Amino acid sequence: MDKTAIEHWSPVIGGQFWWTGLIFVLIFVPLMILLGSKISSKQRDMVFYGMGIYQLGNKIFTQIGYIFSDNYILASNLPLHLCGLSGILAGIVVFYRKQMLFEFLYFFGLVGFIHSVLTPEFTGGVSSWKIFDYYVGHSMLIIIPVWLMKYYEFRLRPNSWWISFLYLQLVVVIVMQINTIIGNGANYMYLAKAPIANNPLVLQDPYHIIGFEIFAIIHFYLLDVIARRIFDK
Numbered sequence: 001m002d003k004t005a006i007e008h009w010s011p012v013i014g015g016q017f018w019w020t021g022l023i024f025v026l027i028f029v030p031l032m033i034l035l036g037s038k039i040s041s042k043q044r045d046m047v048f049y050g051m052g053i054y055q056l057g058n059k060i061f062t063q064i065g066y067i068f069s070d071n072y073i074l075a076s077n078l079p080l081h082l083c084g085l086s087g088i089l090a091g092i093v094v095f096y097r098k099q100m101l102f103e104f105l106y107f108f109g110l111v112g113f114i115h116s117v118l119t120p121e122f123t124g125g126v127s128s129w130k131i132f133d134y135y136v137g138h139s140m141l142i143i144i145p146v147w148l149m150k151y152y153e154f155r156l157r158p159n160s161w162w163i164s165f166l167y168l169q170l171v172v173v174i175v176m177q178i179n180t181i182i183g184n185g186a187n188y189m190y191l192a193k194a195p196i197a198n199n200p201l202v203l204q205d206p207y208h209i210i211g212f213e214i215f216a217i218i219h220f221y222l223l224d225v226i227a228r229r230i231f232d233k
Contacts, residue, residue, distance in 0.1 A: 004073075076125075155231060
């Protein structure tokens, strides 16, 4: 478990791989959101629980698979990137529908979804399953909070964007310490080194964390405005 982190891989922006992933998401996400309006409330609950089972089950069995393959790399295989944490949170919220958890998922998850789809970066190796799960799992980060708002009457509270941003700082501090303790190139949440994806919003080392903070609070505020204009009617 003291192996060096796996090298990250990022597809060429505008290349065939990138377009395939983007088109998949642009079809899959609207279809899953529309599906909720075409089925009964009982069927909707079953589909929603299925999303939660997928999110949690996949994370659990992936970790078990790494352990039993004797190829567990602490510096790469823990689900400690923002999207990995949001993915776990998405599964939990399906079964444990608490307001604060929903708000965290909405802000953390949507920011992760947007940038992971537009500037994808694979952090734990690449295989057919990991590519499939990358796009399906990240899609759930927008599908689940939208379902909660659209079909289960969840709404953002006043100042929730600001409160979520403050809690994000606690997560940042904890994950930063974990990166330091693990060493071996651990770069969860890209706090040790900037991502390699060609994202114009990412500043170069060592200023990328400052950029993360600035753009995070801007994203959170804009997402708050969007949610209120769509659902607070």
